[in-house]
Amino acid sequence: MNELIGIDGPVVYALFYAAFIGIHLFGVGEALKVMMVISGLAVLAIILTAVALIGHFDASNLFDIAPATAEATELLPFGWYGVWAALPFAMWLFLAVEGVPLAAEEAKNPAKDVPKGIIGAMVFLLVTAALVVFLLAGAAGSELIGASAVPLVDALKVTNNPTIATLVNMLGLAGLIASFFSIVYGYSRLVFALSRAGYLPKSLSLTSKNKVPSRALIVPGIFGFAVSLTGEGDLILAMAVVGATVSYALMSLSHILLRVKQPNLERPYRTPGGVVTSGISLILSLVALTGVYAFDPSAFYMTFGLFVIVGVYYGLYSRNNLVASSAEEEFAMLSVAEQELNTDVG
Template sequence: MDGPQHRSGADFQVAGKDYLRARSLRTGQAGWVLLAGLGIAYVISGNYSGWQFGLALGGWGGLLIATALMAVMYTTMTLGLAELSSALPVAGAGYGFARRALGPLGGFTTGAAILIEYAIVPAAISVFIGGYVESLHLFGITNGWPVYLVCYAIFVGVHLRGVGEALRLLLAITVLAILGLVVFAAGMIPHFSTARLFDIPPNGSFGSSWFLPFGVTGILAALVYGIWFFLAVEGLPLAAEEARDPRRDMPRGIKLAMGVLLVLGFAVLFTTAGGGGASVVGHGDNPLPAAARAAAGDGWLATTVNYVGLAGLVASFFSAIYAYSRQLFALSRAGYLPRWLSVTGKRKTPYLALIVPGTVGFLLAALTQDGAKLINIAVFGATVSYVLLNLSHIVLRRKEPGLARPYRTPGGAVTTSVSMVLAVAAVVATFLVDILAALITAGILLVLIAYFWFYSRHHLVANAPEEEFATLAAAEAELS
């Protein structure tokens, strides 16, 4: 490392070629189809389980409005991310975008919030997979921890073999999960009844009615669960350095993924509650099989969706491992987190960034066995990052209007301003739904920020890709 440089309230060192060579990813592995598959895979498990708890808090009408609001938030946010990922195609993604717009502290805070989200999500999903395996009486398993261990061992192992192999297998699993949702929706249409959507009686609270049985506050409480239909699609730009042509393919992949998720999410919301009944679906862990049984009995449809539901959970678990490893890799490579975590192996995979969070995730799953609590922790981290990601797009539009943008967000900063307002509402909603989970996440985030403030901001790497983008921007600003 060369001597320190001082700027932006942080100290930087220039890394030698050997440092960066030992921390390089394999490029050109993913075209726009694989990228879209990755974006869908991040989210697909949320269609199979999790969203249904919003029915118990907001009724079907409340959850419908909440989901529509979150659909607007994610659509407008992903349009902003499509622009940012085409202009700044780096593995740091959200951290890299915020780093350029908001400086080192803003960049690290955004990256840390994203890392919390993606490190916790697979732990939660492994608990759900364990529950599915137990409920299906597979392998005689009566305790979930062996399932968690096998999940982490197999899918971390696949990622260690290489990103190309991992993404192709992930696409196949994701297609199976999508087909399962299509079969389910088609099978439920003959049993659909509008009356079943509104079979939860009003509770007499302010604004309660047949459409909003828990009143206006039910909408806010259901926001967290409307997120489940789209949670984590924002992680797609993390694949930028491994894409074939990120400036062109990343916007195409993001938009296609979001379009598919919008169709799937609303199809599931309508057919599940309309076929099985909102009051039935809202109180179970597996909403699709429960709806199928309520509508058509214990037949082929319930059995099929029960097994295919495992594919949806596996797809999201698999993709979240990819996401946490790339976010940790980027933060470590730039010195925000311990540098040894970003070393890559012969196959150009960040093996320590895969193994270390995987070990922590397995321990969290085995010790808590509380998937709902873990997901709520992850959701708080996600919503904080959404506020900062949208803010980054707005700031860069104002601060750097001349930045080369191969793709431009329709509506510009107005579009992401809408998303930011909704993201702030989602942050507030997380405290209403699970204040303990929100406080746990806030505590973890504060500890990470303290690490940055007192230590890592004095040991940053000036020529890490995300930092080079920021350095170039600062130099251009001084010249102008």
């Protein structure tokens, strides 16, 4: 397609980065509205696929992969090692849902709205993930879907739905765009918060006349564009899973420590199950983390190499430039800053 319109990959990447960052530079309200529309188109693609495939579902197609080893079974054709190595792919069905709290300042009542939003998002992702995993394999066969680069489209083609396949192929781009769009929003808010706290250079938290952290949008975007030129998409995705699972583990551990050390702290929302739930989350996060090693050891080691570099940066620079002497003081300052950042959102 790129050749037909006379432009190559890097130009396309640059145009998308410029367009998405440009929309965010207009203001968070505009960005979130666009992201909502794009996400709706991606959901439509899943719904159309489910409607077209449900009549072709055959449970026997779920088990059409021959066992690869003597120890493997029809249910687990690659054994438990296959389950372990598949965890990074499973993570991508839910990756970035933790970004919902980043919109806390845009919510009218964060204490109630954010828990509702993240729980609703997780339930929705569970339903759509189940539809994709079971319906596609049940209609087209696990072997075909496992080898496919575009599983929704291939499943529709195999079941004689070429028109819907073409439509879903186009709508599927909306899903990629929605992910990209949400990542741009997420990294800008994270970089802004880390900069205001002193962990990153303070210049990155400067805001524009639209109350937008412009440098926190542009500078990481330049780095992202440079990485996209490497062509190592699979490696980058695997490294993203490592980073995500580490963050999930640290969030779970932080929740446990907070409940133990400050049991009487005022909590507008209390996690069902308390530390038991967080303990299970911590274990699952660590298991999922090691799954990347089974799939791509190089991604595992390279990500931890980046963690070491960041750790050295913190030790040599950041810890001497923090703007707060305690976590409570830091949270209070960030809360004020983020409220100022989003005063243009109505």
